[in-house]
Every structure is written in structure tokens, then in C-alpha cells.
Amino acid sequence: MSDFPLFPAQASTIAWQVDALYAFLLVLTVIFCLLVFGMVIIFAIKYRRRSEDEQPEQTHGNLVLELSWTIVPLFLALFVFLLGADVFFRLQRSPSDPLEIYAVGKQWMWKIQHESGKREINTLHVPKGQPVRLTMTSEDVIHDFFIPAFRVKNDVLPGRYTTLWFEATQTGEFHLFCAEYCGTQHSGMIGKVIVLEPADYHDWLMGASSGESMVEAGERQFQQLGCETCHKSTATGRGPSLVGIYDKPVTLSNGQEVVVDSDYIRESILQPTAKIVAGYEPIMPIFEGQISEQSLLQIASYIKSLSESAE
Amino acid sequence: MSHAVSANGEPRNYLNETYGIKSWLLTLDHKRIGILYLITLAVFFLVGSMFASLIRFELMTPKGDLVEAETYNKLFTMHGVVMIFFFLIPSIPAVLGNFLIPLQIGARDVAFPRLNLLSYYLYVAGGAFAVLAIIMGGIDTGWTFYTPYSSTYSTSFVSLALVGVFVNGFSSILTGVNFMVTIHKMRAPGMTWFRLPLFIWGHYATSLIQVLGTPVVAITLLLVCFERAFKIGIFDPNYGGDPVLFQHMFWFYSHPAVYIMILPGFAVISDVIACFSRKRVFGYSFVAFSSLAIAVLGFLVWGHHLFVSGQSTYASMVFSFITFFIAVPTAIKIFNWSFTLHKASVKLDSPMLYVMGFIGLFTIGGLTGLFLSTLGIDVHLHDTYFVVAHFHYVMVGGMVMGFLCGLHFWWPKMTGRMYSEGAAKLGVMFVFAGFNLTFFPQFILGYLGMPRRYHAYPEEWQALNIMSTAGATVLGLGFSLTIVYLLWSLFKGEKAPANPFQAKGLEWDIPSPPIAHNFEAIPIVTWEAYPYGEEESTEPSTEAVPERAKEDEVV
Ligand code: HEM
Ligand SMILES: [Cu+2]
Numbered sequence: 001m002s003d004f005p006l007f008p009a010q011a012s013t014i015a016w017q018v019d020a021l022y023a024f025l026l027v028l029t030v031i032f033c034l035l036v037f038g039m040v041i042i043f044a045i046k047y048r049r050r051s052e053d054e055q056p057e058q059t060h061g062n063l064v065l066e067l068s069w070t071i072v073p074l075f076l077a078l079f080v081f082l083l084g085a086d087v088f089f090r091l092q093r094s095p096s097d098p099l100e101i102y103a104v105g106k107q108w109m110w111k112i113q114h115e116s117g118k119r120e121i122n123t124l125h126v127p128k129g130q131p132v133r134l135t136m137t138s139e140d141v142i143h144d145f146f147i148p149a150f151r152v153k154n155d156v157l158p159g160r161y162t163t164l165w166f167e168a169t170q171t172g173e174f175h176l177f178c179a180e181y182c183g184t185q186h187s188g189m190i191g192k193v194i195v196l197e198p199a200d201y202h203d204w205l206m207g208a209s210s211g212e213s214m215v216e217a218g219e220r221q222f223q224q225l226g227c228e229t230c231h232k233s234t235a236t237g238r239g240p241s242l243v244g245i246y247d248k249p250v251t252l253s254n255g256q257e258v259v260v261d262s263d264y265i266r267e268s269i270l271q272p273t274a275k276i277v278a279g280y281e282p283i284m285p286i287f288e289g290q291i292s293e294q295s296l297l298q299i300a301s302y303i304k305s306l307s308e309s310a311e
Numbered sequence: 312m313s314h315a316v317s318a319n320g321e322p323r324n325y326l327n328e329t330y331g332i333k334s335w336l337l338t339l340d341h342k343r344i345g346i347l348y349l350i351t352l353a354v355f356f357l358v359g360s361m362f363a364s365l366i367r368f369e370l371m372t373p374k375g376d377l378v379e380a381e382t383y384n385k386l387f388t389m390h391g392v393v394m395i396f397f398f399l400i401p402s403i404p405a406v407l408g409n410f411l412i413p414l415q416i417g418a419r420d421v422a423f424p425r426l427n428l429l430s431y432y433l434y435v436a437g438g439a440f441a442v443l444a445i446i447m448g449g450i451d452t453g454w455t456f457y458t459p460y461s462s463t464y465s466t467s468f469v470s471l472a473l474v475g476v477f478v479n480g481f482s483s484i485l486t487g488v489n490f491m492v493t494i495h496k497m498r499a500p501g502m503t504w505f506r507l508p509l510f511i512w513g514h515y516a517t518s519l520i521q522v523l524g525t526p527v528v529a530i531t532l533l534l535v536c537f538e539r540a541f542k543i544g545i546f547d548p549n550y551g552g553d554p555v556l557f558q559h560m561f562w563f564y565s566h567p568a569v570y571i572m573i574l575p576g577f578a579v580i581s582d583v584i585a586c587f588s589r590k591r592v593f594g595y596s597f598v599a600f601s602s603l604a605i606a607v608l609g610f611l612v613w614g615h616h617l618f619v620s621g622q623s624t625y626a627s628m629v630f631s632f633i634t635f636f637i638a639v640p641t642a643i644k645i646f647n648w649s650f651t652l653h654k655a656s657v658k659l660d661s662p663m664l665y666v667m668g669f670i671g672l673f674t675i676g677g678l679t680g681l682f683l684s685t686l687g688i689d690v691h692l693h694d695t696y697f698v699v700a701h702f703h704y705v706m707v708g709g710m711v712m713g714f715l716c717g718l719h720f721w722w723p724k725m726t727g728r729m730y731s732e733g734a735a736k737l738g739v740m741f742v743f744a745g746f747n748l749t750f751f752p753q754f755i756l757g758y759l760g761m762p763r764r765y766h767a768y769p770e771e772w773q774a775l776n777i778m779s780t781a782g783a784t785v786l787g788l789g790f791s792l793t794i795v796y797l798l799w800s801l802f803k804g805e806k807a808p809a810n811p812f813q814a815k816g817l818e819w820d821i822p823s824p825p826i827a828h829n830f831e832a833i834p835i836v837t838w839e840a841y842p843y844g845e846e847e848s849t850e851p852s853t854e855a856v857p858e859r860a861k862e863d864e865v866v
Binding site for chain 2: 018
């Protein structure tokens, strides 16, 4: 049958590794099943009751057997654990300098924005052969970004950023699903991932309605919201300067040290009093409920760009 | 043995001791309470099965055309809630455990008969809330009630259903307490811990989880109700809560709860396999302690449900590591059961066919659990049909098969009637074949990437879904057949002898059905569990009384 697939497309650098591990486990499973089923069926036939008053000889157990079926599965299990952990590490650590793309989930659609400013809904265009990292958040409930052909998936949480990375190895169209149940139209929260040759991706990005880039949009809002009245580019403002801070540690008024990342920036905008930088007053207004998740991502990109140009 | 005779000339037993609806509804007899549970559970099972059939019929076509998306979501939620909380968790413990624990340890009842009746009514009350929630319009959060969807966004009857599960939780806790005290304090003279049938060990481990785990989920669900009512900000980030906190608290109970839904199955299998192979269970103490190991380790692995939830990489590694450990006691059990058949005298009566089905399906279920514990693979498989197939293999293939196994084995004891063995063999074949046809294709669908809880799906997956629906039909036929011939036996079945399967164990030394107070004289136990092949040893003896006294001091 033509439409009777058994394996999904293998379209990312990690996919074959997951499949290889899966195949290995399948082999182990088949061996164990044959062993157990074989034992049960053969014994049941060979030692079937031949007369009603048959009384088999009793045994109580056998320590060697017990130890072997404790220790062998234990070592096999630990071996599989290590293999799985190894693949997991690679799934979690993106290579340096990936192409950054941003996704916001809401009931029941995916809103995607590329750094150039290009937006799309329920479709994700990516180039082939280049690591892509998605930074994701949700406007309402928990969603989950799932691309079976790439063997990647991660929950998309409200109030927090999560990331996911992949490198596509095949051009074409692939399924995108929301995998975490999110309400009525959960099964409609689906889309397409379109993998293009890098040149085609570039053309697509530059295509119609590009408008301002994410950094530009972030900078515009930074000014409109009045952030820059306090956060000046030199350390003279009433708030700390935001130049060169991204990915660096900062000391808080309680002596704690935290690293500035998108989650920290997001929290500092929405709930400024949660963490106060040492040497500053808790005077920043609370922006909770006034800025959309997309704008937050844009402002974070802008703040991040202040660190890139400062280097 | 009983010489008393009831009004119509039959020997007195717990069924004809007293008559009338009140004598049942207010009974303190553990055996009658077991029967009450059986009847109520059966109703929930039928309701849950109806939801399941509607789900499967919807999925025959890729488009969502049979019911609306909202209805579909309510169907799978109510299927899960009813089946897990109101059928599977109570199934074996509340029916067979209640009926058999006192009989097997040589006691006249459980430690707290009134508490036992209260447990039953808490279960009924919890069930009533759930049924009310269903009738008023249903609930659509999934049986896992993930926040903030359940706490803020869902407009269905979430709180009502949660209160139902909450109240039902107390039934489970009280049953656990009752069983633990009973097993500690009520054993007949000479019935030392290592002379107990493994049925008792399995229930002891289960009770431990029920007592320690259930309070946590009860509080968690109550917090969701509070957040819905008062917006207090525990789980919803809009009010300063943490959405993932719920998952930690929920799975802290619900992972151990999956063992509440299998250890009693193990308990039944051990007893039945010994009987139909006429042998002691191979490696008795390994099987006994592996239940306890599973119960304890089960509390340390909840994070394997959160590998893609944003949980830290290292936490995931630890949870995965411990999960692999738990596979070992599971393997120990499977091998010991299989080896019990070595040089045995195996008879393939219907309860034994259920044992074989159980071993096959549970082995597959357990091994696929290892795929899900493997970090790199679970990222792909989480929240797909692979998980659905996995837990149906363990819960239906394992526990429901185990329940049916035990029901067939002890049916003559409980009802005093024999069912038709031919029909029973046919039933088990239907259930086994139907089950595999339903759920095996779901492993493939899951690896292909079909997410669970989807009302509509891409066309290329239709063939596998049709197979699954066809399987569900066969499975349904199997269950219906079983219900029919069991009911039939109540009226037309032959009278059951005291010990139709030549099994060993105190419950088989008394008439079927037992008398109201179980034993004319409390037996004195001088033999090991499963004394198959030792004809003389089951004769009651008078020596071992001091053992009991010693035991009492240490417990
Ligand atoms: C060797 C034993 C087992 C292992 C290693 C194992 C492992 C796992 C893992 C890692 C998951 C999480 C998958 C995911 O959500 O991505 C899972 C899910 C599940 N397992 Fe198991 N499991 C085992 C036995 C059982 C048993 C005995 C039961 C119940 C009788 C059970 C019931 C479940 C359920 C209900 C879920 C999914 C719940 C949900 O998300 O709705 N498992 N199992
Ligand atoms: Cu679990």
C-alpha cells in the first residue's frame, strides 16, 4: 500500500540518530519478547498436564538464575540510558551561532517571526543545512512545538521562554503539530515547516512586506515606551545601562548573581521589582499586561543587539 | 465446615445469610462490600467503554466529522477520568482484595469493617460528582488536568469533576490503611510474612502507595479548584503561578498511581500461575520484594513525564536513570513467572489463558516503557500515540487482563457458580486478539508522529487508524461476551465445589461461597505459601501458635 508508512521522513541531522537508537531498542525488545514468549509457550506445551493427579516436583528458586536476570537487564538498561542521554544532550545543545527564529503559540495558532522582521502564521520557512534555533513562548496555555520529521519537540510555556534547535537536511514540506493538549481546536493548531535551499530562503526572507527587522521594531518600542529615559547608553541614567549586558552576569541588590538572558529581560520588563540590580532603586514602572509577547521578543532582540555591537 | 442451613434448605453462606437491599447496602461483610464494588465498577467500565467506542469511531476518518472538536475532547477526557479513577484504580484491590485478603490470611473480616463500608460510599459519592459533571456537560481538560488550561481557560465542569476525584481519593486512602492494618494485625496463627500468598504482598505494596501518594494528588486537585474559584496564582503565570509546578505535583502521585494500577495485577497473576502449574511461584521472595522495590522507586521517577516540559537537562537525566532502574524489578517478576512453568504441570484453563495473555502484553508494555524512558527517543515520542499504546498495553493488557484473570479464578468462590469454560476460552481469545489489533497500530502511528488527543489527523494515517477501530470492535465483542456468560452463570451455572481448580490457599479450604464469618474455626498455618505437591501439609495443625505472638510484638 502506498499510503501505509511505517517510519516518518528523516529530515534533520538528529533524525537518523534517534532512529538508530529506536532500531536498537526494537531489536532488544524483539529478543526479550522471543525469550519470554518462547519460554512460556514451550513450557506450557512441554509440561502440559497429562493426567489429573500429576504432581510436579517442587523447586524453590535458583540464586544463579535470579542474579542473572537481575544483573543482565540492569546493565543493558544502564547502557540504553547512556545512549539515550547522549542523543538528548545533542538535542538540547544547539551549535553556536544558529539562525534565530521566534515563535509565539496561542489558542490555536503559531505566530512566527524571523529576525529580518518577516512574520508568518502556522508556517515556518527554514534554510537547509543551517542550524536553526527557535525561542518560544505562549500567550495563554501550554502548547508544544513538534516536528516529527526532525524528531524534535518542546513544550511552549506561558510566562517563560523555551528553545528548540534542529538542522534540516532535506528540502520539502513537513508536518508541524501542537503536541500538548491546549483546548478545543488543539488538533487544528497545526502547520507546515518548509525547508528551502539557503538561497531560496534568502529570497523568501527578502520578499514582499519585509518592513522593519525585529531589532528595529524593538528599538522603536524601546523609545515609544520611554525605556531610554532611564536606561541610557552610559551608566548615567536612573536605570542600569543595557549595553553589553546580554549573556553576562549581573549582581542584584540582594547580593545574588544572575545571567542576563531573554527570560531575565522579560521578567525585568513585566515585573521589574522581582530582581533589582545592585545600586539602583525599585522605581521602574510595571509593564505587566501592556506589552504583547511578540513585542517582548522584539525588545529582547534589540537589547541583545546592544551587546553584539558593543563587542 | 458449616452445618447451618438457610431457609430454603441450602447451606448458609454470606449470600443467603440475610436478605433484602438494606442488608447489602449497610453490610459490614468484606465479601459483600467486594461485590458492591464489583457491580459499581462494572457500571463505570461500561460508561468508559462507550466513550472509548465513540472516540474510535470518530478516528475512522481523518476529518473530524462524527462529533464536534469540543465533544471529542470531552469524550477522551471522560474516558480517561472514568476508566482510571473510577474503574482501574479500585478494580482489583476493591473487589478481589476486599473479598480475598481476610480469607487468605485466615481472618474473619478486615481490621475496620465500618471504615471499609465508608470507603465504598466515598467511592460512590466521588463517582456521583463525576457523573454529575458528565451529565451537566462534561469536562475537557484531559485526565491529566494540565494547568493553566484546567485552572483558568477551560469553561467545562472542571471543579465538579475534580471534587469527584478528590473525594474518591479518600476512598482509596482508607482502603489502603484498612488493608495495611489488616495484613499486619489479622493474620491467622502461624501465617508469617513469608507464608503469605503473593496476592497479599502485592496488595500490601499497593496500599503503601495509596496511603502515601493519594494525599498529594488530592491537595493538587484542590489547589486547581481554588485557582479556578479565587484566582490565587499557584499554577497560572497570569497571577504569578508556575504552570509546570502542577505537572510535578500531579505526576508525583500519578506515576506511583500507575503502579497502583499494576501491582494488584501482579498479585493475581502470582496466585493463578501457581495453581495452574501446580508449583510454587519460582523465587517467591524475589517476587515479593520486587513489589516493594517498585512501590518505593515509583516515587522517584515522576520527572520522566516532563522530559520536554522545560525541566533542566540534568534533572531529566536523573529521572531517566532511576526509571531504568525500575525496569529491573519488573524484569525479575516476568522471568520468575515464566520460570514457574518449568517442569510444571500446566493446565490451560481460562484463568491461565489470561495469565499467558497478561505476560505477553505486559512484557510489551513494559519494554515500550523503556523506549519512553530513553531521553533521546522520548523527545520524539512524548504526547504521541506511542505513549497511548504503551499505557494501554500495561493498563488494559496488564491490569484489565489481570482483573479478568482473577475474576475467573475466584468467581466460583465468590458466587458459588461455575461459568461456561468454553465461552470463557472464546472470550479470552477475542479480548487478546482485539486488544492487539487495537493498540499495536498505535505504536506505529506514534513513531510516525501522530499526536494524542487529536480529533482530526493527516490522511496518510487512516489505514492504521481503521485497523485500530476494527480491533476495538473485536475487543468490545470479547468484553460483551464475558459479561454475558458471567451473568448467565449466576442463574444457570453449575454449583461450584469448594475448590474447583485444586488450588492451595486458605480460601479454598472453605465452602463456595464462604459463610458470613469465613471460618468456623480460625486455621493455624504451618505450611509455606503455595504448598503444591505436598498433600499432607495443608492439614490444619496445632503447633505453630507462638509464631503469631512473636509477630505481633514486632508489627
Ligand atoms: C517498566 C515499566 C515502565 C516504564 C519504564 C514506563 C515508562 C514510562 C514513561 C517514561 C512514560 C512517559 C512517556 C511520555 O509521556 O513521554 C510513561 C507514560 C505512562 N505510563 Fe509507563 N512505564 C512503565 C510501566 C507502566 C505501568 C505498569 C503503567 C500502568 C499500569 C504505566 C502507565 C503509564 C501511563 C498511564 C503513562 C502516560 C500518562 C499520560 O501521559 O497520560 N506505565 N511510562
Ligand atoms: Cu510514569
